[in-house]
Amino acid sequence: MTRIEIRRRRILVDGRPDLVLAGEVHYFRVPREEWGDRLDLLVEAGCTCVASYIPWLWHELPDGTLDVTGSSRAERDLGAFVDLAAERGLTFLARPGPFVMAELKNEGLPYRLYTEHPEIVPVGWDSRPAPTRTVDYLAPAFLAEVQRWFDAVLPVLAARSAVRGGPVIGVQLDNEIGMLAWVSNSPDLTDGLVDDLGAWVSERYADRPAAGRLVAAARSAGSDPGWWRSLVRTPTGEVAADLRVELGLFMRERFAAYVDALASMVRGAGLDGLPLLINIHGTEGGNGVPFAIGVSQLYRCYAGKEGFAAGSDHYLGDMDRSTTTDIHFVNAVMEAVNGPDQPLTSLEFEAGTGDYEAGLDRLTDACAVDLKVRLCLAQGNRLINYYLLAGGINPPLEEKVGDGNDRISFTGRRHGTAAPIGPEGQRGLTFAATAAVTRAAGLHARWLADHDEERDDIALAFWPDAFLTEYHHPSSEPMTRVVRDLEAHRGPGPHKAMSRSWLFDGWRFSAVDVSDPGRPLPGVVALACGEVLDDGVQQRLVRHVRDGGGLLLLGPVPSTDTRGRPCTTLADALGVSAGERVRSTHRHYGSVRGLGPAAAWGEMRVGWWQELRGPEGAVPLVEDVDGHLCGLGVRLGEGRAAVVAAEVPSSPQLFTLLTEWLGARRGLGLETDVPGVVVTTSGTPAGERMLHVLNPTGYAASVAVTPGDPTDLLERPLAVPPRTGAILALGLDLPCGVRLDSANAELTELCDDGFAVGPGLGRQTELWVSGGRPSCADPEVDVVAAQGRWRVLAPDARAVRLAVRSPAAPA
Missing domain, CATH: 2.102.20 (beta-galactosidase, domain 2)
Structure with missing residues (x-):
């Protein structure tokens, strides 16, 4: 019997910190007679654990029966694969879905679900069919089908649980929850979900005065559900701004309820005592900043819940200065919402050459996996799962569907051509680099499993609602106006200037959720935001400065909340007012220069600047070349705030000057x-x-x-x-x-x-x-x-x- 716990931001195995180094090998894509060879290569690469999706689509036969023992085909014998891994001293990380993605058709769900249960299939804005194969997660018919799938597959895992002396050390619940609706901007607006939204909004405002037409409409939804459904799917200007916010908040709670339902099924099947994992999506087109959208969507599913941990899922290509900033940001925002016991993990860690279409369009350097692993380990990651470590061959569907290849995957016959281990078991271009860094991590595991990064007294402010932008009707100006503002300024700031500047000047920092009043703020908080900032966050930042803290604010002065209503709490407290933004064009080359404490910075070209006016005694920090002040320092109570209303480029010198003026000191020169x-x-x-x-x-x-x-x-x-x-x-x-x-x-x-x-x-x-x-x-x-x-x-x-x-x- 092995006891596995999540405590003190560590993974404890029988009370001792452990570093899990895993590689994803899809048993269903590898001929059974070659399973041992792939696992041997995984051991050669230095991994201690093997992970795999367990696709419902693969194990369900055309007659609806579920084969997890290999009676219909040897590659369906899940238990045999797990046992083979255990014979090599490997642990097993199970990913049974129900959604698994993995480039599988229907994201790994059986075809029949969509025809037998049409009520689970969503429509999106304007009642248009969803462009992805998503479903309404909490639809009763879907949950009943999931229970049937889990009843077949979970006993195989439970019999091999580490708690019972077996190799299974954790179970991932579903995969990339909410991702399909986000990437398509098509929310899951089934009748059942929209009706639940109406009830949720009505209950949320039960003890408050009616807050506009949306609440009034929600309260009448029971008597006229058709009108309410139409209003949600095609929001008008009067309700659109409120609907964007309420729908996003509602979906957070709905995802959390879905995860709770899955957790209950898993624990009820005898897998209690194992960590439950949530895979967070979000990197987009080589950019890591949208990853925080996934955190915003899902943190209510796991943050602070005992026995839960969340893992990153990132695909960022080569390791350059932008990617370095992205990886650091991904880990920082995950840590910002984690509970005090929850560690950083990565459930899909890109390790290959990056061309997932089997072509020659991309060739990521082998050094990328080495540097990404090292940065994540330095920030405190306790589990890394290389995805995909080994490629394979996509078997045919049991029944042809006439879609061009009739295989379980849309990638064709060969899968994972960019992986460190190729589809036929050959060592790929990144195998040696992956093995080298994994062995280095394993050699240092006794320390890496139990260390913490030594931080300076600063943090990046993470405001989850700045990333509540996954649903916005494309024709709704109230929705799109707020979303454009949030997207332009949030997270690490325009051009990632704030995070990048700190990171490359030796500052050691993470992020803090400034919307959570239960989380203490460090001495200096740096927030990149636009005109939109909620009143609750503004009030908290005011209290922080008055109580002796420092605030570095980058971006236009906040003036509205997320619903588009005037909100100037922070500006009023600081005594700061702002004019219109002046944007650079092909005829106007806006430049600014440092003043006072920032004088050594010099002069830089900027994308825009905004003239500021401050209280008597304000400290000038930045001005444009004609003398208009666009950066100033304000003393409030016992603390200080530095406001920079300009789209400045990455500049370690500028941000260090401002951070030190706010009172912080680097522990590392x-x-x-x-x-x-x-x-x-x-x-x-x-x-x-x-x-x-x-x-x-x-x-x-x-x-x-x-x-x-x-x-x-x-x-x-x-x-x-x-x-x-x-x-x-x-x-x-x-x-x-x-x-x-x-x-x-x-x-x-x-x-x-x-x-x-x-x-x-x-x-x-x-x-x-x-x-x-x-x-x-x-x-x-x-x-x-x-x-x-x-x-x-x-x-x-x-x-x-x-x-x-x-x-x-x-x-």
């Missing part, structure tokens, strides 16, 4: 000759520490940091090659009985009588050891006593293998 290097530190409860260095650029970088190294080694410049990263010891207790106080090279081997490191980041490899006496068989490697420690020097930055002979301390 960073000097580098290449912009785009990321450094951070992390530590365990036992006081062991690591320095994480990433260079996603194509340039060799000289990197000097001040991480608090007692030996001074890591406070000297490091030479970091292009597109590489490293985990460097800042005091790690090794199994051989010594403490690695510092090293400019990453650990590559750990054993009971010694250890090894790779090439050093400099002219020579250097490390400092205490608590034992290291020795090296290489005569050119010097091991000398110094400062009460042993100093090891290897010429030519070569890899070093050391034996530890005795615990004798140096003289």
Whole structure:
């Protein structure tokens, strides 16, 4: 029996923190006689866990029976695949849907559901048919069918649960819930859902005065449901702004109710005691900022719920400065809404070359998987599932449907051609890189499973309702006007300037949900927003500043709430008023320059600026070249606010100047000759520490940091090659009985009588050891006593293998 818990932002296995390194292998796409080969490759890649979707579409036969034992075809024997993984010492992460996507037709649902239960099939705006194969998740007929599917598949998993001594360590509930409606902007407006919306709105405002026509309409829905349904599907100007907000809030609660229903089925089937996982969608076209839409949609499903964890699902291609910002943002916004026990995880972690259409349109560099894994681990990810680790062959449907290929997937015969392991089991272009970083993560797992990033007293403000933009009628100006404003300014700011500037100047930060009054705010909060900002958030930011906090506000001065009503609480408290925005054009080249505390910034071209007027004593920060003030500092109560009403580009210098004026200080100094290097530190409860260095650029970088190294080694410049990263010891207790106080090279081997490191980041490899006496068989490697420690020097930055002979301390 194994006890698996989610506590203190960790995955605990029998009380000990564990790092889960998984790879997705689709047993249904691999001939059964080749299952063992794929699992062997997964082990070779350094993974400790195998994950797989379990498609309802694959296991249901044309007569409606469900085969999960392989009676109709060997590749349907789910239990055999899980047992085979267990024989290799692997755990299993189950993803039984009911939706699984995975490039399967109907997203993995049987065809018959749509014909036998037409009431579950939604229409969208203007009663148009949904363009995707989505359903109304809470439709009674759908839930009954899901129960039937779970009754067949869950006992196979329950018999192999880790709680019963088996390999199954977690169950994902559904997949990318709400994604299909978001990407198509076609909400699931079945009659049942729209009627439920009316009841929900009426109850929500039961003790409040009628708030406009929407509430009045909802209250009359019972007597005239047809009129209410028509109003929701084709909203008029009077109700549109309210409907956008209420529909988004309602769907959050509906998704949460759906997840609760699935959780009840899973736990009732004997899988209680295992973590339940939610896969969050959202990256779009190589951009990570829309990921927060998925968080906004789904955080009510899992945030703060015992036994639940959420995982990211991201596809961002090559690792460049934009992708680095995106990955950091994805993890930050997940952490912003997580409960105190919930860890960061990634349930679909892109590992291949990126061309999912089996062509030559994209070829992601192998270094991308290495750098993405390292950044996620530095931020505290406890589970990474490579998707897709192994490709395969799409089997034919049991019944032809005449759709061009008659296979279970729309990708054709071969699937996962970009994966580290190809469809026929060949090692792909990224296999070696994936294996290398996975082995490095596994070697450091004892620390990575139990560490936390050491943060500065700053955070990016995350306002979930800024991403409540998944449903807006395309012809509704009240809806689209608010959505355009939110999309232009939210998250990390225009051009990702705020996050990118902090990240590349050595600030260590995450994000905080500013709409949740139960979450404490750090010393300095940075919010990128447009004219739209809810009154509750504005009030909280005012209190934060008055109580001695700092606020960095980037964007036009907020003037309305999400329903388009005037709302100037923050501006009024700060004494700030704003004029019209002046936008750059092909004839007007708006430029601004720093003043006062920001004077060293100089001058920059901007996309737009907005003239500001502040109270007496306001500190000028930014003005346009004609002298119009567009950035100022305000003192309010015990705190300060810096308001920058201009679309400034990424500028580490500007944002550091402003952040320090607000009272924050960096715990790490960073000097580098290449912009785009990321450094951070992390530590365990036992006081062991690591320095994480990433260079996603194509340039060799000289990197000097001040991480608090007692030996001074890591406070000297490091030479970091292009597109590489490293985990460097800042005091790690090794199994051989010594403490690695510092090293400019990453650990590559750990054993009971010694250890090894790779090439050093400099002219020579250097490390400092205490608590034992290291020795090296290489005569050119010097091991000398110094400062009460042993100093090891290897010429030519070569890899070093050391034996530890005795615990004798140096003289």
